[in-house]
Amino acid sequence: MEQLKKFIREVPDFPKAGINFYDITTLFQDPDGFDMALNAMEKYIRTKSPNKLVAIEARGFVFGAALADRLQLGLIPCRKAGKLPYRTVTEEYDLEYGTDKIQIHADAITSGDRVVLVDDLIATGGTLAAAGRLVEKLGGEVVGISSVIGLTFLPYEDKLSRYDVNYLISYDSE
Numbered sequence: 001m002e003q004l005k006k007f008i009r010e011v012p013d014f015p016k017a018g019i020n021f022y023d024i025t026t027l028f029q030d031p032d033g034f035d036m037a038l039n040a041m042e043k044y045i046r047t048k049s050p051n052k053l054v055a056i057e058a059r060g061f062v063f064g065a066a067l068a069d070r071l072q073l074g075l076i077p078c079r080k081a082g083k084l085p086y087r088t089v090t091e092e093y094d095l096e097y098g099t100d101k102i103q104i105h106a107d108a109i110t111s112g113d114r115v116v117l118v119d120d121l122i123a124t125g126g127t128l129a130a131a132g133r134l135v136e137k138l139g140g141e142v143v144g145i146s147s148v149i150g151l152t153f154l155p156y157e158d159k160l161s162r163y164d165v166n167y168l169i170s171y172d173s174e
């Protein structure tokens with residue numbers, strides 16, 4: 001999977017000084033690269049036998065949509081607060097400075113659902129942990145987390161220790 005790295009563009013100091021941004025739009029632009037990532041994510045997700053995918057706004061939607069179609073699974077968007085039109089459940093999570101809120105529709109998950117969470121990148125794990133709590137609030141079980149990139153120099157394991165986490169490539173220093 002290391003070969004996937006050639007499709008990821010690293011943008012220093014975005015969105016602010018000191019952050020190395022892993023830009024996945026260059027992967028989307030390359031049909032072979034995108035297919036390679038989807039094949040590996042699909043393979044992992046199949047081992048978990050989920051019946052739903054929860055995709056995290058916004059880049060997680062791109063992977064989630066393609067994977068839901070390949071796997072014939074229900075797709076649930078997890079969005080920033082205020083974007084979803086119907087009744088929602090909300091979880092707050094910490095940012096570097098302050099907090100943010102994410103939501104899913106309250107009727108999107110029901111008791112007994114087996115859910116895999118999908119996103120492009122795991123940094124601190126805060127967003128995915130909050131998405132996991134949303135699924136659990138509604139009676140679902142998080143059977144796995146699928147991401148393209150894991151930033152292993154950040155302590156995401158603290159927040160995601162309860163979950164089975166899979167990523168395709170990792171970066172172990174900034």
Ligand code: AMP
Nearest residue numbers: 020021022121122123124125126127128
């Ligand atoms: P976190 O909650 O800290 O795991 O942050 C994960 C979310 O923030 C993901 O949806 C990523 O798309 C985005 N993100 C955080 N850090 C980066 C980074 N260095 N490069 C690209 N995206 C990032």
